Amino acid sequence: MLDESLKSQLAAYLERLQQPIRLEASLDESDAARELEALLRDIATLSDKVEYVRTDDDARKPSFGIVRAGTDIDVRFAGIPLGHEFTSLVLALLWVGGHPPKIEDDVAHQVRELEGEFRFETYMSLSCQSCPDTVQALSLMSVLNPNIKHVAIDGALHQAEVEARGIMSVPTIFLNGEQFDQGRLTVEQILAKLDTGAASRAAESIAKKDAFDVLVVGGGPAGAAAAIYAARKGIRTGVAAERFGGQVLDTMAIENFVSMSYTEGPKLATALEQHVRDYEVDVMNLQRASKLHPAGADGLITVDLENGASLKAKSVIVTTGARWRQMGVPGEEQYRNRGVAYCPHCDGPLFKGKRVAVIGGGNSGVEAAIDLAGLVAHVTLIEFDSKLRADDVLQRKLRSLPNVDVITNGQTTEVLGDGAKVTGLVVKDRASNESRTIELEGVFVQIGLLPNTEWLKGSIELTPRGEVVIDDRGATSVPGVFAAGDATTVPYKQIVIAMGAGATAALSAFEHLIRSSAPAEQAQAA
Template identity: 65%
Template sequence: MLDANLKTQLKAYLEKVSHPIEIVASLDDGAKSREMQELLQDIVLLSDRIKLVEQRGADAQGRTPSFKLNRPGTDISVEFAAIPMGHEFTSLVLALLQVGGHPVKLDDKVIEQIKNLDGDYRFETYVSLTCQNCPEVVQALNVMSIINPRIQSVTIDGALFQGEVEQRQIMAVPTVYMNGEVFGQGRTGVEEILAKLDTGAAARKGEELSAKEPYDVLIVGGGPAGAAAAIYAARKGIRTGVVAERFGGQVLDTLAIENFISVQETEGPQFATALEQHVKAYDVDIMNVQRAEALVPGDKLIEVKLANGGVLKGKTVILSTGARWRNVNVPGEQEYKNKGVAYCPHCDGPLFKGKRVSVIGGGNSGVEAAIDLAGIVAHVTLIEFAAELKADAVLVRKLKSLPNVTIVTSAQTTEITGDGQRVNGISYKERETGEIKHVPLEGVFVQIGLVPNTEWLKGTLALSKHGEIEIDAKGQTSIPGVFAAGDVTTVPYKQIVIAVGAGATAALSAFDHLIRSSADDVAPAAAKEAVAA
């Protein structure tokens, strides 16, 4: 199951295990059970602290194959109703280490908050092994269950348990159930989960943030632009803070990155982790899982008001809040979001295996999505508004070579239809004839570009007609002392490498502004002293 290289790496990790681990596997005679058995037997051979117990038949929840990682003599356990390879292999390795006594990497305050949760929680997380957003949720819930045994966590591969997926009408991953009810969907971390379980946490956090001293540079947004700005500011030796809704930003939703100079190939979540680790190497105050709601300019200090009621202050502010997937804004899109309407083909594609889907958008993202989905689903209908596909020629050639793809150009999507529970089709208008056509299908993937995250800034500073923050060559906005960088701005090309450069520019400009402002403050005082003399 595991190749020689993986075995060598895993053996080195398992040397950190300090407590015995008992793996209890629920197996039957199926091919997937044999595959799971092979994986678990490989693991057991790599450490004398790990024991495998095989039992025939389903586990207590009626699932097979599945397995539990237990710490004997305790209530600590983590469960997988999955063969955790692909993106979830890291989740398996971390679970082994943590059940085996290796310290968890969380802030002491967060650990204490998890321990103090008063309640019994059973989480079921439905994932796909190709989903790059799922591991963060899985790992967050696993570590919480290890810290507090009243929390139970099971990871379920939706492709392995399609009956459950159909019964619960799960159309997007990750989808998390808590005590039998839907708890959340999409990427989320420990602090976000805690905020939902501990209802008083947000207000306490707001008070804590409001008590912080003003920053020389306060950066709003933790994507590539914000990370670069933080590093450049911190290297100047000035007080630097980063407040972000999720550190890493849109990069977290990116699968392959092959054009960041000096990094030949990586994946979005790994790149985001590297960004955060680089920032943490400096004296930067990172305030994650915090949403900015208002910018209030002032003569000396600029305020950023947060959703939890907190207020942060900065002598300068750099806005790097990035962008998000653009909605197609037709009837049915919001109603059927995560019920057949999806935005991440890599994450949610496996849930549509053997079904009919549509991709809206003929740019690189849309064509790449259609190519990927064609290898999983029964049929793909790609709908493009323009007369021709806008994607690179090599991608278009590949798409046209696929037998289960239909390309529709000069078409305006008019409606996503459904039966009240899930998507059942898509309607579009032929732009040349005005005729409305309907395509029966089970899923719609929207891939039509980005929209800047600037709603909270409207009426405060100058925005372009597309909602982007207007900046000059130095990243200066229409408000003195407020700078901006990255995809949220009027920069013409939305690329990671460009965002990083823009973040550095904004930080250097903010530092220059601080120097000049302090010189202006000193000058009048010096003049008064000269007159007095």
Template identity: 70%
Template sequence: MLDANLKTQLKAYMEKIRRPVELVAALDDSKGGRELEELLGEISELSDKVSWSRGNDARTPSFAITTPEADISLRFAGLPLGHEFTSLVLALLQVGGHPPKVAPEVIEQIKSLDGTFEFETYFSLSCQNCPDVVQALNMMAVLNPNIRHTAIDGALFQSEVDERQVMAVPTVYLNGEVFGSGRMEVEQILAKLDTGAQEKMAAKISEKEPFDVLVIGGGPAGVAGAIYAARKGIRTGIAAERLGGQVLDTMGIENLISVPYTEGPKLATAMETHIKEYDIDVMNLQTAAKLVPAKEEGGLHEVVLENGAGLKTRSLILAPGARWRQMGVPGEEEYRNKGVAYCPHCDGPLFKGKRVAVIGGGNSGVEAAIDLAGLVAHVTLIEFDTQLRADAVLQNKLRSLSNVDIITSAMTTEVLGDGAKVKGLTYKNRNTDDVHEVALEGIFVQIGLVPNTEWLRGSIELTERGEIVTDMRGQTSLPGVFAAGDATTTPYKQIVISMGEGAKAALSAFDYLIRLAPAETPVLEEA
């Protein structure tokens, strides 16, 4: 199961295990059962502190990771390979006594949770967002005996997925009821379990002194802006809904100069590591709700967060990024995560052997159709324009696939369902106005991005599309407020461009501050 290089790496990690770890497997005669037996055997051979044995469970193949020295209930149903291999490694280490890398206050909050918490997480091995949820709940199960967690490979337990009508991953159940869907970090999970956590966080944030530069947004533009500002030695803060931004939803990245290939979550982790090397006040999982501009030039701008906290700053860099654009048709919102999806890499395996549609004929749409064609029974690609807009090489690949239909000059008009899940869609032929119905089980929307700027309307100049208007220096219509990234009028929404624009905005903010600063308020001169 594991190649020599992976075994060497895993053996090095497992040297950190401090106490006995027992792997108790419920196996069957399926291919998955045989592969799991082989995997557990290989893992147990790498450390004298790890052993495995056979046991029983309602789900097979599956295995529990536990220790005789603590009350821990943590189980994987399926083979945690692919993106989930890191989840397996961390579970082994943490059950084995290696401390998790989270803030002490988070650990105490987990340990203090009272009640019974039976979590089940459905994941797919190709989902880049699933490991964050699996790892967070595994860690919570290690730290608190009241918390139990089972991570379930949806592709391997397809009948269970169908019965519960799971159509998006990660999907988390708590005590048999849906708890949440999509990427969640441990702080978000705790906020849902501990209702007083948000109030405490808001109070703590509101007590912060004004920043010299405050960055809103944790994507490539925001991280670059924060790093470049901090390098000037000025007081820098960054408030982000999620550190990493939309990069976390990106599978393969092949055009970041000097990095031939990486994946979004890996790049996001690298950005987070880089930002921690500087004296930057990182406020993750914070959503901006309102901008209150300074009353006079040189005054303090204020950003009010969704939790009610207020952050004040002498200069501001807006990098709120963008999100997937929705079709805006009847049924789309009703069947979101019930067949309507936006991440083919994450949710594609849940539609194995089924019929799906991809909406959008650009590079993202065509790439999604190609990927899905290898999993599902049939793909119907629907494009509004008269022709596909993807690169020729992608179009040629798509047209070579026998289980793909391409429909152009078509406008999707409605998502159809039975109240619980998607059953099809209707589209209008833009040449004849004829309306057609397509029977299917899944719809993947790939029609571009919309900037996250609704909260800025009325306080700063925006285009009709909601983009922040900037000049060549990243300056907005408000003195001392700069912007960068996908939410601005800068053309070509690319990671490398966002990074450069974020750095430029920080340099512009610094230039603004040194020209504004009174003599009694020293600001470091540029080196």
């Protein structure tokens, strides 16, 4: 099942096992079950601390548990965790086998202190780059606290279960039989939902912090670069981020990042956060800004957070990035994650054999249509303009596919549904003003980005599109406030450009601090 290269890598990891583990399989007569058994047997041959047994005691087949021998500590997978989930498998093997996870001590303590019975089920797909973070977070929690149980379920393999529960987006998480959440989750985010006092404790802790020299608001590539460049100047630096990595976390393949021929968004996001933490930077995750106040009499800029706390700083760098733009038509929000989706890599496998539409004819939209065409029965690509805007090479590939139709001059005016899921779209021909209904089961929206700057309205100059107006040094209309990345007027929204802009903003902020402190120092000297 595993090639020799993967076996060699996995064998090296399994040398870190401190306690014996059992791979307990529940199998049926399917091809997938035979593949899973071959995988588990391969793993068992790589370490004398790993034993494979077939128990067939789980109703879900094929599935398996990784069990610490002689304990009730286990992690379960209903599927074959390869693809994006191979890392989840490796980490589960190590954690159940006693290798300590990388987690902050206070977070681990909070997990261990949770009381009650928590039975989590995560529906994922092997092509989903968002799913591993959620799977790994819940697997880790189940190892730290025996009251927490978790199974990761491959939705493509257990299609009947997905249909019965009406799951149309991954990851989807159930807790004790009821839907808990959807989307990428970290341990901290899960704890915030389970431990109702966590948010207030975090707010109290933040309120006690001294003023920063530089406060970076946002944790994407621009924010990470800004934090690193500021910290290297030896000044007090803080980062307040809703989720570290930002939009990069939702990016599949990255092939234009200079010095790397290929990487993936989650991998790059992890590297960004680790690089920032190599310095003395106060990283405050799960924090969303709600208001910016220019410097007052004390010379400090204030950033209010949604949890009620406030942070003060001598200078601020805004790097809050952007999010997927929505169509803004009736039915879109009602059927979000019930047929309306924004990530074809994550949710595409759930629409196998069905009819879908892709909204948007740029590179993202055409790439999505190409990818989906290999999974679904039929793809209809709808572009508002009179022609597609994607690169020619992508357009040629798209038009060569037999199960793809392209509609130009098409305006989506409504998403239709039966109350539970999407059933179709209403599309108006912009040339004739005639509307027609397209019957389908899924809609993938790929129409660009919207800057996350609503919290800055009334405080700072924004363009009509909501972008922060900056000059060539990253300065905004408010003294001491700088900005970088996709939230700004920078003309090209690219990772490498955001990083450079973040570095520019940090150097400009440092220069601002030097200039603004010079008069006071000269007066004291006199």
